[in-house]
Amino acid sequence: MSGVRSAARAAQDSTGFRVTARIGYVVLGILHIVIGLIAISFVSGGGGGEADQGGAMEQIQNAPMGVLLLWLIALTLFALALSQIAEAFLERNPDSKRKWGYRLKYLGTAAIYIALAATALVYALGGRSDSSESSQSFSAQLLATPAGVVLLVLVGLLVTGIGVAFIVRGATRAFEKHLDLPNGKAGKGIVTFGVCGYVAKGIAIAVTGILFLVAALTRDPETAGGLDAALHSLAGLPFGALILWVVGAGLILYGLFCFARAAFARM
Numbered sequence: 001m002s003g004v005r006s007a008a009r010a011a012q013d014s015t016g017f018r019v020t021a022r023i024g025y026v027v028l029g030i031l032h033i034v035i036g037l038i039a040i041s042f043v044s045g046g047g048g049g050e051a052d053q054g055g056a057m058e059q060i061q062n063a064p065m066g067v068l069l070l071w072l073i074a075l076t077l078f079a080l081a082l083s084q085i086a087e088a089f090l091e092r093n094p095d096s097k098r099k100w101g102y103r104l105k106y107l108g109t110a111a112i113y114i115a116l117a118a119t120a121l122v123y124a125l126g127g128r129s130d131s132s133e134s135s136q137s138f139s140a141q142l143l144a145t146p147a148g149v150v151l152l153v154l155v156g157l158l159v160t161g162i163g164v165a166f167i168v169r170g171a172t173r174a175f176e177k178h179l180d181l182p183n184g185k186a187g188k189g190i191v192t193f194g195v196c197g198y199v200a201k202g203i204a205i206a207v208t209g210i211l212f213l214v215a216a217l218t219r220d221p222e223t224a225g226g227l228d229a230a231l232h233s234l235a236g237l238p239f240g241a242l243i244l245w246v247v248g249a250g251l252i253l254y255g256l257f258c259f260a261r262a263a264f265a266r267m
Contacts, residue, residue, distance in 0.1 A: 017079060022262045024080030024113070027073045029258030031056045031116070032201070036251030039231050042244055053116055055228065057123040070124035077117035083267065084110035108162075135229070139212065139221035149216050152224075156212030163206025170198025179264045190264070193257040200250020204230050 034056040060066050060073070088106035119129050142148045142155070169175055175194050181187040207230035215224035235244045 017083070018267045020076055020079035021083040021267065022265065023072075024076035024083075025258045025262035025265065027076050028080075028116075029255040029262070030060075031073075032197075032251050032255035032258060034059050035227070036248045036253075036255065039248030039251060040245055042231065042235055042248075053119050053227070054123075054129040057119055058128065061123045067124050070120045074117045074120040074124060077113045077120065081110040081113035081117065084113065135208075135212070135224045136221050139215045139224040143216075143219060143221055149219065152212060152216035156209050156214075156216060158209070159212055160206050160209030163202045163204070163209055166198050166202030166205060168202075170195045170202065178266055179261065180266055181264055190257065190260040193253045193260065196250050197254025197257045200247045201254050203247055204234075204251070207231075207233055 031053060035053070038055055038059075057070065057073075060069050063069065084106045088103040088110070122129050139152055142152045145151065173191060173195060175198065176191060179190070181190060204227055208227055211224050211229060211233065215221055231244060231247065234240055234247060237243055
């Protein structure tokens, strides 16, 4: 284990690794801004594509030098995932429960970054990905197993819990301890972007989890969906257009927060 920790520390101390990981935060920012703009386009009737990571990748794929950008996105997100894995091995909280809680959080975040990087690779190689189709296929496969309903409920609760964790992280400003914020209005502005962004992203993720729960309780895998389906569900609520606009704007603010995170994150 000491050898693994040494390797993790060496990776974190590498200038090239840190720079690549910081670029990864910029990439995350771009993706969230694109998703937020697509979500807002639903309200205006623009129909700018799917408001999820696949839709964002497709927009980038169609841009000038888009394929090259997708390869860069994949590389930097893999580096960002490795930085989270390194954090997991280097976590030394004296409280055993908290230590393993943090480790699971870091590894979960790494898994998300790896999934995003894999999606970028799919589009870089000329393919495409649909989060709603993947979620529905996954739900159908789970429901076909003997304990499928229970398993899908657990998945729904897990995803909903992640969404709630984002909301709490934003509302309590827990993200501040991972940043070396500048003084004055700049620092306050970054915190504001972080609070709004985390809450908006948490709402979108929580709704995705609720869709899994509905799919489990109705035994209908077609009810499940990814982020795009979650945002469309918000649009169908009373005052849905306003809610979707606010969530889309919040995702854009989260993207701007990611830009600030690239500059001020502690590594």
